[in-house]
Amino acid sequence: xxxxxxxxxxxxxxxxxxxxxxxxxxxxxxxxxxxxxxxxxxxxxxxxxxxxxxxxxxxxxxxxxxxxxxxxxxxxxxxxxxxxxxxxxxxxxxxxxxxxxxxxxxxxxxxxxxxxxxxxxxxxxxxxxxxxxxxxxxxxxxxxxxxxxxxxxxxxxxxxxxxxxxxxxxxxxxxxxxxxxxxxxxxxxxxxxxxxxxxxxxxxxxxxxxxxxxxxxxxxxxxxxxxxxxxxxxxxxxxxxxxxxxxxxxxxxxxxxxxxxxxxxxxxxxxxxxxxxxxxxxxxxxxxxxxxxxxxxxxxxxxxxxxxxxxxxxxxxxxxxxxxxxxxxxxxxxxxxxxxxxxxxxxxxxxxxxxxxxxxxxxxxxxxxx
Amino acid sequence: xxxxxxxxxxxxxxxxxxxxxxxxxxxxxxxxxxxxxxxxxxxxxxxxxxxxxxxxxxxxxxxxxxxxxxxxxxxxxxxxxxxxxxxxxxxxxxxxxxxxxxxxxxxxxxxxxxxxxxxxxxxxxxxxxxxxxxxxxxxxxxxxxxxxxx
Numbered sequence: 001x002x003x004x005x006x007x008x009x010x011x012x013x014x015x016x017x018x019x020x021x022x023x024x025x026x027x028x029x030x031x032x033x034x035x036x037x038x039x040x041x042x043x044x045x046x047x048x049x050x051x052x053x054x055x056x057x058x059x060x061x062x063x064x065x066x067x068x069x070x071x072x073x074x075x076x077x078x079x080x081x082x083x084x085x086x087x088x089x090x091x092x093x094x095x096x097x098x099x100x101x102x103x104x105x106x107x108x109x110x111x112x113x114x115x116x117x118x119x120x121x122x123x124x125x126x127x128x129x130x131x132x133x134x135x136x137x138x139x140x141x142x143x144x145x146x147x148x149x150x151x152x153x154x155x156x157x158x159x160x161x162x163x164x165x166x167x168x169x170x171x172x173x174x175x176x177x178x179x180x181x182x183x184x185x186x187x188x189x190x191x192x193x194x195x196x197x198x199x200x201x202x203x204x205x206x207x208x209x210x211x212x213x214x215x216x217x218x219x220x221x222x223x224x225x226x227x228x229x230x231x232x233x234x235x236x237x238x239x240x241x242x243x244x245x246x247x248x249x250x251x252x253x254x255x256x257x258x259x260x261x262x263x264x265x266x267x268x269x270x271x272x273x274x275x276x277x278x279x280x281x282x283x284x285x286x287x288x289x290x291x292x293x294x295x296x297x298x299x300x301x302x303x304x305x306x307x308x309x310x311x312x313x314x315x316x317x318x319x320x321x322x323x324x325x326x327x328x329x330x331x332x333x334x335x336x337x338x339x340x341x342x343x344x345x346x347x348x349x350x351x352x353x354x355x356x357x358x359x360x361x362x363x364x365x366x367x368x369x370x
Numbered sequence: 371x372x373x374x375x376x377x378x379x380x381x382x383x384x385x386x387x388x389x390x391x392x393x394x395x396x397x398x399x400x401x402x403x404x405x406x407x408x409x410x411x412x413x414x415x416x417x418x419x420x421x422x423x424x425x426x427x428x429x430x431x432x433x434x435x436x437x438x439x440x441x442x443x444x445x446x447x448x449x450x451x452x453x454x455x456x457x458x459x460x461x462x463x464x465x466x467x468x469x470x471x472x473x474x475x476x477x478x479x480x481x482x483x484x485x486x487x488x489x490x491x492x493x494x495x496x497x498x499x500x501x502x503x504x505x506x507x508x509x510x511x512x513x514x515x516x517x518x519x520x
Contacts, residue, residue, distance in 0.1 A: 055420075055440055055445045056419075056420040081419075081441075081444060081445045104515075105414075105415065105416070105442075105444035105446065106416060106442060106444065146445075147444045147446075148444075149444070149445070149446040150435075151433065151434055151449050256420065281419045282418070282420065282465070282466060282468065284417045284418075286419065310416070310417060310441075311417065312468065312471075
Protein backbone atom coordinates (compact mmCIF):
# COMPACT_ATOMS: atom_id res chain seq x y z
CA UNK A 1 0.00 0.00 0.00
CA UNK A 2 1.31 3.41 -0.92
CA UNK A 3 2.27 5.66 1.97
CA UNK A 4 0.65 9.08 2.26
CA UNK A 5 2.52 12.17 3.45
CA UNK A 6 1.01 15.50 4.41
CA UNK A 7 1.57 18.44 2.07
CA UNK A 8 1.29 21.98 3.42
CA UNK A 9 1.40 24.98 1.10
CA UNK A 10 1.76 28.55 2.29
CA UNK A 11 2.66 31.75 0.52
CA UNK A 12 4.02 35.08 1.64
CA UNK A 13 4.83 33.97 5.19
CA UNK A 14 6.19 36.62 7.51
CA UNK A 15 9.69 35.73 8.71
CA UNK A 16 8.72 34.82 12.27
CA UNK A 17 5.53 33.00 11.24
CA UNK A 18 7.24 30.99 8.54
CA UNK A 19 9.87 29.71 10.94
CA UNK A 20 7.43 29.16 13.80
CA UNK A 21 5.20 26.94 11.66
CA UNK A 22 8.15 24.74 10.70
CA UNK A 23 9.05 24.13 14.31
CA UNK A 24 5.41 23.74 15.34
CA UNK A 25 5.12 20.85 12.90
CA UNK A 26 7.85 19.02 14.81
CA UNK A 27 5.81 18.73 17.97
CA UNK A 28 3.82 15.80 16.63
CA UNK A 29 6.85 13.64 15.90
CA UNK A 30 8.62 13.50 19.26
CA UNK A 31 9.11 10.30 21.20
CA UNK A 32 6.36 11.36 23.60
CA UNK A 33 3.71 11.60 20.88
CA UNK A 34 0.99 9.06 21.26
CA UNK A 35 -0.36 9.24 17.72
CA UNK A 36 2.26 10.29 15.24
CA UNK A 37 0.97 11.90 12.03
CA UNK A 38 2.29 11.00 8.60
CA UNK A 39 5.49 12.88 7.69
CA UNK A 40 4.88 16.49 6.64
CA UNK A 41 6.27 18.29 3.61
CA UNK A 42 5.78 22.03 3.64
CA UNK A 43 6.48 23.91 0.41
CA UNK A 44 6.16 27.62 0.97
CA UNK A 45 7.34 31.10 0.26
CA UNK A 46 8.19 33.99 2.48
CA UNK A 47 7.03 37.56 2.10
CA UNK A 48 9.28 39.44 -0.30
CA UNK A 49 11.82 39.85 1.26
CA UNK A 50 13.07 38.12 4.39
CA UNK A 51 16.70 37.76 5.44
CA UNK A 52 17.15 34.63 7.53
CA UNK A 53 20.38 33.99 9.40
CA UNK A 54 21.65 30.62 10.61
CA UNK A 55 21.20 29.39 14.16
CA UNK A 56 24.49 30.68 15.50
CA UNK A 57 25.18 33.72 13.37
CA UNK A 58 25.23 37.31 14.55
CA UNK A 59 22.53 39.28 12.74
CA UNK A 60 24.50 42.52 12.60
CA UNK A 61 27.34 40.64 10.98
CA UNK A 62 25.18 39.01 8.34
CA UNK A 63 22.64 41.58 7.29
CA UNK A 64 22.74 45.29 6.73
CA UNK A 65 19.96 46.33 9.07
CA UNK A 66 19.76 49.81 7.56
CA UNK A 67 19.28 48.27 4.12
CA UNK A 68 16.60 45.99 5.55
CA UNK A 69 14.79 48.99 6.99
CA UNK A 70 15.08 50.82 3.69
CA UNK A 71 13.79 47.93 1.61
CA UNK A 72 11.21 46.58 4.05
CA UNK A 73 13.12 43.34 4.48
CA UNK A 74 12.20 41.30 7.55
CA UNK A 75 14.90 39.60 9.58
CA UNK A 76 14.67 36.20 11.25
CA UNK A 77 16.80 33.46 12.75
CA UNK A 78 16.42 29.85 11.63
CA UNK A 79 16.70 26.86 13.97
CA UNK A 80 19.00 25.27 11.39
CA UNK A 81 22.64 26.14 10.89
CA UNK A 82 24.51 27.59 7.95
CA UNK A 83 24.69 31.06 6.48
CA UNK A 84 22.34 33.95 5.83
CA UNK A 85 19.86 33.66 2.97
CA UNK A 86 17.36 35.87 1.22
CA UNK A 87 13.83 34.50 0.90
CA UNK A 88 10.85 35.82 -1.03
CA UNK A 89 8.59 35.03 -3.96
CA UNK A 90 11.54 33.73 -5.99
CA UNK A 91 12.84 31.27 -3.42
CA UNK A 92 10.96 28.11 -2.48
CA UNK A 93 11.19 27.09 1.16
CA UNK A 94 11.12 23.37 1.86
CA UNK A 95 10.49 21.94 5.30
CA UNK A 96 10.26 18.19 5.74
CA UNK A 97 9.29 17.04 9.23
CA UNK A 98 9.17 13.53 10.66
CA UNK A 99 10.52 11.33 13.44
CA UNK A 100 14.32 11.29 13.08
CA UNK A 101 15.64 7.93 11.88
CA UNK A 102 18.74 6.65 13.67
CA UNK A 103 21.15 7.82 11.03
CA UNK A 104 24.06 10.21 10.83
CA UNK A 105 22.85 13.81 10.35
CA UNK A 106 24.84 14.33 7.17
CA UNK A 107 23.25 11.22 5.68
CA UNK A 108 19.79 12.45 6.59
CA UNK A 109 20.47 15.71 4.76
CA UNK A 110 21.52 13.76 1.68
CA UNK A 111 18.48 11.50 1.89
CA UNK A 112 15.90 14.27 1.93
CA UNK A 113 17.79 16.36 -0.63
CA UNK A 114 17.07 13.57 -3.10
CA UNK A 115 13.44 14.69 -3.25
CA UNK A 116 14.61 18.08 -4.48
CA UNK A 117 17.09 16.56 -6.93
CA UNK A 118 14.32 14.41 -8.36
CA UNK A 119 12.02 17.40 -8.66
CA UNK A 120 14.58 19.52 -10.45
CA UNK A 121 15.20 16.59 -12.79
CA UNK A 122 11.56 16.96 -13.91
CA UNK A 123 12.67 20.28 -15.39
CA UNK A 124 15.75 18.75 -16.97
CA UNK A 125 18.04 20.20 -14.32
CA UNK A 126 20.74 17.81 -13.18
CA UNK A 127 21.47 18.82 -9.60
CA UNK A 128 24.00 16.98 -7.50
CA UNK A 129 24.86 16.96 -3.84
CA UNK A 130 27.95 19.03 -3.12
CA UNK A 131 30.10 19.21 -0.04
CA UNK A 132 28.02 18.62 3.06
CA UNK A 133 24.91 20.64 2.44
CA UNK A 134 24.51 22.20 -0.96
CA UNK A 135 22.88 21.17 -4.19
CA UNK A 136 24.70 22.36 -7.24
CA UNK A 137 24.25 22.45 -10.97
CA UNK A 138 27.40 22.61 -13.06
CA UNK A 139 29.43 23.76 -10.08
CA UNK A 140 26.97 26.46 -9.02
CA UNK A 141 24.79 26.30 -5.93
CA UNK A 142 21.05 26.09 -6.59
CA UNK A 143 19.79 25.11 -3.12
CA UNK A 144 21.03 25.26 0.44
CA UNK A 145 20.22 22.51 2.90
CA UNK A 146 20.04 22.29 6.67
CA UNK A 147 18.89 19.98 9.43
CA UNK A 148 17.58 20.46 12.95
CA UNK A 149 16.97 17.62 15.38
CA UNK A 150 15.17 18.39 18.61
CA UNK A 151 15.58 16.71 21.95
CA UNK A 152 12.36 14.74 21.49
CA UNK A 153 13.63 12.95 18.41
CA UNK A 154 11.83 14.99 15.75
CA UNK A 155 13.57 16.09 12.57
CA UNK A 156 13.27 19.24 10.48
CA UNK A 157 14.96 19.25 7.08
CA UNK A 158 15.17 22.72 5.60
CA UNK A 159 16.01 23.87 2.13
CA UNK A 160 15.87 27.04 0.11
CA UNK A 161 15.66 26.50 -3.64
CA UNK A 162 16.50 29.38 -5.89
CA UNK A 163 13.79 29.72 -8.51
CA UNK A 164 15.40 33.05 -9.22
CA UNK A 165 17.65 35.48 -7.40
CA UNK A 166 18.11 39.23 -7.52
CA UNK A 167 21.85 39.26 -6.86
CA UNK A 168 22.06 43.02 -6.69
CA UNK A 169 19.39 43.07 -3.99
CA UNK A 170 21.12 40.28 -2.10
CA UNK A 171 24.37 42.22 -2.16
CA UNK A 172 22.54 45.23 -0.81
CA UNK A 173 20.89 43.45 2.10
CA UNK A 174 23.29 40.72 3.11
CA UNK A 175 26.54 42.10 4.41
CA UNK A 176 28.73 41.17 1.51
CA UNK A 177 31.50 43.69 1.18
CA UNK A 178 30.81 44.74 -2.37
CA UNK A 179 32.95 47.79 -1.91
CA UNK A 180 36.00 45.61 -1.63
CA UNK A 181 35.09 43.62 -4.70
CA UNK A 182 33.78 46.57 -6.63
CA UNK A 183 32.17 45.71 -9.93
CA UNK A 184 33.27 42.10 -9.61
CA UNK A 185 30.80 41.32 -6.84
CA UNK A 186 27.87 40.35 -9.05
CA UNK A 187 30.07 38.28 -11.33
CA UNK A 188 31.64 36.54 -8.35
CA UNK A 189 28.22 35.53 -7.02
CA UNK A 190 27.08 34.56 -10.52
CA UNK A 191 30.08 32.27 -10.82
CA UNK A 192 29.00 30.37 -7.73
CA UNK A 193 25.21 30.50 -7.69
CA UNK A 194 22.57 29.53 -10.21
CA UNK A 195 18.77 29.41 -10.33
CA UNK A 196 16.01 27.37 -11.92
CA UNK A 197 15.28 30.32 -14.19
CA UNK A 198 18.88 30.50 -15.34
CA UNK A 199 19.16 26.76 -15.90
CA UNK A 200 15.92 26.39 -17.84
CA UNK A 201 15.88 29.72 -19.63
CA UNK A 202 12.29 30.10 -18.47
CA UNK A 203 11.25 32.55 -15.77
CA UNK A 204 10.15 30.60 -12.69
CA UNK A 205 8.57 31.82 -9.50
CA UNK A 206 8.76 29.72 -6.35
CA UNK A 207 5.06 28.91 -6.48
CA UNK A 208 5.48 27.56 -10.01
CA UNK A 209 8.33 25.43 -8.76
CA UNK A 210 6.30 23.99 -5.88
CA UNK A 211 4.36 21.36 -7.81
CA UNK A 212 7.55 20.15 -9.45
CA UNK A 213 9.27 19.63 -6.11
CA UNK A 214 6.17 17.91 -4.72
CA UNK A 215 6.31 15.45 -7.62
CA UNK A 216 10.03 14.95 -6.93
CA UNK A 217 9.32 13.90 -3.34
CA UNK A 218 6.50 11.61 -4.43
CA UNK A 219 8.65 9.86 -6.99
CA UNK A 220 11.80 9.67 -4.92
CA UNK A 221 10.15 8.28 -1.80
CA UNK A 222 7.33 6.36 -3.49
CA UNK A 223 4.66 8.21 -1.53
CA UNK A 224 1.51 10.14 -2.32
CA UNK A 225 1.11 13.67 -0.95
CA UNK A 226 -2.24 14.92 0.26
CA UNK A 227 -2.88 18.59 0.95
CA UNK A 228 -3.75 19.54 4.50
CA UNK A 229 -3.93 22.63 6.66
CA UNK A 230 -2.25 22.98 10.01
CA UNK A 231 -4.17 21.26 12.78
CA UNK A 232 -5.53 23.38 15.62
CA UNK A 233 -2.76 22.06 17.85
CA UNK A 234 -0.09 23.00 15.32
CA UNK A 235 -1.61 26.44 14.82
CA UNK A 236 -1.63 27.09 18.56
CA UNK A 237 1.93 25.82 18.88
CA UNK A 238 3.01 28.09 15.99
CA UNK A 239 1.31 31.06 17.68
CA UNK A 240 3.33 30.44 20.83
CA UNK A 241 6.61 29.90 18.98
CA UNK A 242 6.06 32.98 16.86
CA UNK A 243 5.44 35.12 19.93
CA UNK A 244 8.00 33.68 22.33
CA UNK A 245 10.83 32.77 20.00
CA UNK A 246 10.85 33.83 16.39
CA UNK A 247 9.54 37.37 16.99
CA UNK A 248 11.55 37.78 20.17
CA UNK A 249 14.51 40.14 19.69
CA UNK A 250 16.33 38.01 22.26
CA UNK A 251 16.24 35.12 19.77
CA UNK A 252 16.70 37.09 16.56
CA UNK A 253 19.56 39.23 17.82
CA UNK A 254 21.28 36.75 20.09
CA UNK A 255 25.04 36.79 19.97
CA UNK A 256 26.99 33.82 18.75
CA UNK A 257 29.10 32.27 21.52
CA UNK A 258 32.07 32.25 19.19
CA UNK A 259 32.16 34.55 16.17
CA UNK A 260 34.00 33.83 12.96
CA UNK A 261 37.47 35.03 12.21
CA UNK A 262 38.73 35.84 8.74
CA UNK A 263 42.11 35.57 7.13
CA UNK A 264 43.52 35.85 3.64
CA UNK A 265 46.66 34.83 1.80
CA UNK A 266 47.81 35.36 -1.77
CA UNK A 267 49.83 33.28 -4.18
CA UNK A 268 51.29 34.05 -7.56
CA UNK A 269 50.47 32.17 -10.73
CA UNK A 270 51.57 32.74 -14.32
CA UNK A 271 48.09 34.21 -14.87
CA UNK A 272 48.34 36.67 -11.99
CA UNK A 273 47.75 36.78 -8.26
CA UNK A 274 45.11 34.65 -6.59
CA UNK A 275 43.85 35.46 -3.12
CA UNK A 276 42.22 32.94 -0.81
CA UNK A 277 39.80 34.23 1.82
CA UNK A 278 38.83 32.05 4.73
CA UNK A 279 36.22 32.36 7.46
CA UNK A 280 37.12 30.19 10.41
CA UNK A 281 34.86 29.32 13.31
CA UNK A 282 36.25 27.46 16.27
CA UNK A 283 39.00 26.00 14.12
CA UNK A 284 36.59 24.80 11.43
CA UNK A 285 36.55 26.33 7.94
CA UNK A 286 33.12 27.84 7.32
CA UNK A 287 33.83 29.29 3.93
CA UNK A 288 36.59 29.62 1.39
CA UNK A 289 36.72 31.95 -1.57
CA UNK A 290 39.33 32.24 -4.30
CA UNK A 291 39.49 35.56 -6.12
CA UNK A 292 41.92 36.68 -8.77
CA UNK A 293 42.50 38.16 -12.16
CA UNK A 294 41.37 35.10 -14.08
CA UNK A 295 38.72 35.55 -16.76
CA UNK A 296 36.81 32.53 -15.60
CA UNK A 297 36.99 30.98 -12.17
CA UNK A 298 38.62 27.55 -12.69
CA UNK A 299 36.10 24.80 -11.94
CA UNK A 300 38.62 22.94 -9.82
CA UNK A 301 38.87 25.91 -7.47
CA UNK A 302 35.07 26.01 -7.13
CA UNK A 303 35.21 22.32 -6.20
CA UNK A 304 37.91 23.05 -3.66
CA UNK A 305 35.89 25.93 -2.17
CA UNK A 306 32.96 23.62 -1.63
CA UNK A 307 34.92 20.61 -0.38
CA UNK A 308 36.82 22.64 2.20
CA UNK A 309 33.73 24.01 3.90
CA UNK A 310 33.01 22.59 7.37
CA UNK A 311 36.40 20.93 7.60
CA UNK A 312 38.74 21.38 10.54
CA UNK A 313 41.84 23.37 9.60
CA UNK A 314 44.19 20.44 9.76
CA UNK A 315 47.11 20.36 7.27
CA UNK A 316 46.66 16.69 6.38
CA UNK A 317 42.92 16.99 5.82
CA UNK A 318 43.21 20.23 3.87
CA UNK A 319 45.92 18.74 1.68
CA UNK A 320 43.94 15.57 0.97
CA UNK A 321 40.77 17.52 0.18
CA UNK A 322 42.49 19.98 -2.17
CA UNK A 323 44.26 17.10 -3.96
CA UNK A 324 40.94 15.32 -4.47
CA UNK A 325 39.12 18.47 -5.55
CA UNK A 326 41.77 19.28 -8.14
CA UNK A 327 41.69 15.70 -9.37
CA UNK A 328 45.32 15.81 -10.47
CA UNK A 329 44.73 18.90 -12.58
CA UNK A 330 47.31 21.62 -12.53
CA UNK A 331 45.16 24.67 -11.94
CA UNK A 332 46.43 28.00 -13.24
CA UNK A 333 49.74 26.27 -14.00
CA UNK A 334 50.70 25.88 -10.37
CA UNK A 335 50.99 22.88 -8.09
CA UNK A 336 48.31 21.88 -5.60
CA UNK A 337 50.86 22.29 -2.79
CA UNK A 338 50.93 26.00 -3.43
CA UNK A 339 47.17 26.21 -3.07
CA UNK A 340 47.22 24.10 0.10
CA UNK A 341 49.93 26.32 1.53
CA UNK A 342 47.87 29.45 0.85
CA UNK A 343 44.74 27.93 2.41
CA UNK A 344 46.65 26.97 5.54
CA UNK A 345 48.31 30.36 5.70
CA UNK A 346 44.97 32.16 5.43
CA UNK A 347 43.53 29.83 8.05
CA UNK A 348 46.46 30.39 10.36
CA UNK A 349 46.06 34.15 10.01
CA UNK A 350 42.36 33.83 10.77
CA UNK A 351 42.96 31.74 13.86
CA UNK A 352 45.57 34.06 15.30
CA UNK A 353 43.94 37.28 14.27
CA UNK A 354 42.44 39.51 16.90
CA UNK A 355 38.75 39.99 16.43
CA UNK A 356 39.24 43.38 14.86
CA UNK A 357 36.00 42.85 12.95
CA UNK A 358 34.26 40.38 15.21
CA UNK A 359 30.88 40.91 13.66
CA UNK A 360 31.63 40.17 10.04
CA UNK A 361 30.94 36.64 8.90
CA UNK A 362 29.81 36.56 5.27
CA UNK A 363 26.79 34.93 3.75
CA UNK A 364 25.73 31.49 2.77
CA UNK A 365 26.97 32.18 -0.72
CA UNK A 366 29.92 34.34 -0.15
CA UNK A 367 32.41 34.87 2.67
CA UNK A 368 33.85 38.16 3.74
CA UNK A 369 36.72 39.56 1.75
CA UNK A 370 39.18 41.39 3.90
CA UNK B 371 39.97 6.02 34.94
CA UNK B 372 40.38 2.78 32.97
CA UNK B 373 40.99 3.23 29.30
CA UNK B 374 40.45 0.45 26.80
CA UNK B 375 40.63 0.43 23.06
CA UNK B 376 37.32 -0.86 21.72
CA UNK B 377 36.63 -1.02 18.00
CA UNK B 378 39.52 1.36 17.38
CA UNK B 379 38.32 3.94 19.93
CA UNK B 380 39.81 4.61 23.33
CA UNK B 381 37.03 4.67 25.90
CA UNK B 382 36.86 4.86 29.67
CA UNK B 383 35.12 1.69 30.83
CA UNK B 384 34.61 3.03 34.35
CA UNK B 385 32.00 5.54 33.20
CA UNK B 386 28.25 5.18 32.78
CA UNK B 387 26.89 5.63 29.25
CA UNK B 388 23.59 6.64 27.73
CA UNK B 389 23.47 3.85 25.17
CA UNK B 390 21.46 5.73 22.56
CA UNK B 391 22.85 9.23 22.79
CA UNK B 392 26.53 8.48 23.40
CA UNK B 393 26.66 10.71 26.45
CA UNK B 394 28.81 9.58 29.38
CA UNK B 395 28.38 10.23 33.09
CA UNK B 396 31.16 10.27 35.68
CA UNK B 397 29.98 10.17 39.27
CA UNK B 398 32.24 12.53 41.18
CA UNK B 399 30.57 11.93 44.55
CA UNK B 400 28.84 14.28 46.96
CA UNK B 401 25.84 14.71 44.68
CA UNK B 402 27.93 15.73 41.73
CA UNK B 403 28.44 14.09 38.32
CA UNK B 404 30.21 15.13 35.14
CA UNK B 405 28.71 14.71 31.67
CA UNK B 406 30.44 14.46 28.31
CA UNK B 407 30.15 12.84 24.91
CA UNK B 408 31.89 9.64 23.86
CA UNK B 409 34.14 9.52 20.76
CA UNK B 410 31.62 7.59 18.68
CA UNK B 411 29.00 10.25 19.28
CA UNK B 412 31.52 12.93 18.43
CA UNK B 413 32.54 11.22 15.20
CA UNK B 414 29.04 10.71 13.88
CA UNK B 415 28.27 14.41 14.34
CA UNK B 416 31.19 15.67 12.27
CA UNK B 417 33.30 18.71 13.12
CA UNK B 418 31.44 20.82 15.65
CA UNK B 419 31.68 24.53 14.98
CA UNK B 420 29.42 25.98 17.65
CA UNK B 421 28.17 24.83 20.98
CA UNK B 422 25.76 26.37 23.44
CA UNK B 423 25.51 24.98 26.97
CA UNK B 424 22.72 25.85 29.40
CA UNK B 425 23.63 27.95 32.40
CA UNK B 426 24.08 26.60 35.95
CA UNK B 427 20.93 26.39 38.04
CA UNK B 428 18.74 24.92 35.32
CA UNK B 429 16.95 21.72 36.33
CA UNK B 430 16.31 19.24 33.52
CA UNK B 431 14.77 15.82 33.10
CA UNK B 432 16.56 12.86 31.59
CA UNK B 433 16.53 13.28 27.79
CA UNK B 434 16.04 17.07 27.91
CA UNK B 435 18.52 19.29 26.08
CA UNK B 436 21.30 20.81 28.18
CA UNK B 437 22.80 22.38 25.08
CA UNK B 438 22.87 22.48 21.32
CA UNK B 439 25.60 21.99 18.79
CA UNK B 440 26.11 23.00 15.19
CA UNK B 441 28.12 20.80 12.89
CA UNK B 442 28.08 21.21 9.12
CA UNK B 443 24.70 22.94 9.13
CA UNK B 444 23.20 20.26 11.32
CA UNK B 445 21.90 21.65 14.59
CA UNK B 446 21.04 19.15 17.29
CA UNK B 447 20.58 18.74 21.02
CA UNK B 448 22.92 17.54 23.73
CA UNK B 449 20.70 15.60 26.10
CA UNK B 450 20.78 14.77 29.79
CA UNK B 451 21.71 11.14 30.56
CA UNK B 452 19.87 11.46 33.89
CA UNK B 453 17.68 14.12 35.47
CA UNK B 454 19.41 16.80 37.49
CA UNK B 455 20.40 20.42 37.98
CA UNK B 456 23.30 21.95 36.10
CA UNK B 457 26.02 23.03 38.52
CA UNK B 458 28.55 24.28 36.01
CA UNK B 459 29.27 24.23 32.30
CA UNK B 460 32.63 23.91 30.59
CA UNK B 461 33.32 27.25 28.95
CA UNK B 462 36.57 25.92 27.53
CA UNK B 463 34.76 23.42 25.32
CA UNK B 464 32.05 25.94 24.43
CA UNK B 465 34.68 28.27 23.04
CA UNK B 466 36.79 25.48 21.52
CA UNK B 467 34.53 22.56 20.51
CA UNK B 468 37.59 20.87 18.99
CA UNK B 469 38.26 19.69 22.57
CA UNK B 470 35.38 17.26 22.08
CA UNK B 471 37.41 15.46 19.44
CA UNK B 472 40.82 15.87 21.03
CA UNK B 473 39.96 14.92 24.59
CA UNK B 474 36.35 13.68 24.93
CA UNK B 475 36.85 12.19 28.41
CA UNK B 476 39.12 14.93 29.73
CA UNK B 477 39.12 18.60 28.86
CA UNK B 478 36.20 18.04 26.47
CA UNK B 479 33.68 17.42 29.29
CA UNK B 480 30.46 19.41 28.91
CA UNK B 481 28.60 20.04 32.17
CA UNK B 482 28.53 19.00 35.81
CA UNK B 483 25.19 18.24 37.39
CA UNK B 484 23.55 17.35 40.66
CA UNK B 485 21.56 14.22 39.79
CA UNK B 486 18.05 14.31 41.19
CA UNK B 487 17.24 10.62 40.93
CA UNK B 488 20.14 8.18 41.43
CA UNK B 489 17.79 5.34 40.44
CA UNK B 490 18.19 6.57 36.86
CA UNK B 491 21.82 5.43 36.94
CA UNK B 492 20.42 1.94 36.39
CA UNK B 493 19.14 3.03 32.99
CA UNK B 494 22.70 3.62 31.80
CA UNK B 495 25.24 1.13 30.46
CA UNK B 496 27.76 0.43 33.23
CA UNK B 497 30.41 -2.09 34.17
CA UNK B 498 33.43 -2.93 32.02
CA UNK B 499 31.98 -5.99 30.35
CA UNK B 500 28.68 -4.33 29.46
CA UNK B 501 30.32 -1.13 28.31
CA UNK B 502 32.74 -2.97 26.02
CA UNK B 503 29.97 -5.16 24.61
CA UNK B 504 27.67 -2.19 24.00
CA UNK B 505 30.39 -0.06 22.43
CA UNK B 506 31.58 -2.87 20.16
CA UNK B 507 28.06 -3.45 18.94
CA UNK B 508 27.61 0.25 18.19
CA UNK B 509 30.88 0.41 16.25
CA UNK B 510 29.81 -2.65 14.23
CA UNK B 511 26.35 -1.23 13.65
CA UNK B 512 27.55 2.21 12.59
CA UNK B 513 30.31 0.71 10.46
CA UNK B 514 27.76 -1.46 8.64
CA UNK B 515 25.62 1.61 8.00
CA UNK B 516 28.63 3.53 6.67
CA UNK B 517 28.33 6.06 9.48
CA UNK B 518 31.98 6.10 10.51
CA UNK B 519 34.95 7.97 9.07
CA UNK B 520 35.25 7.65 5.33
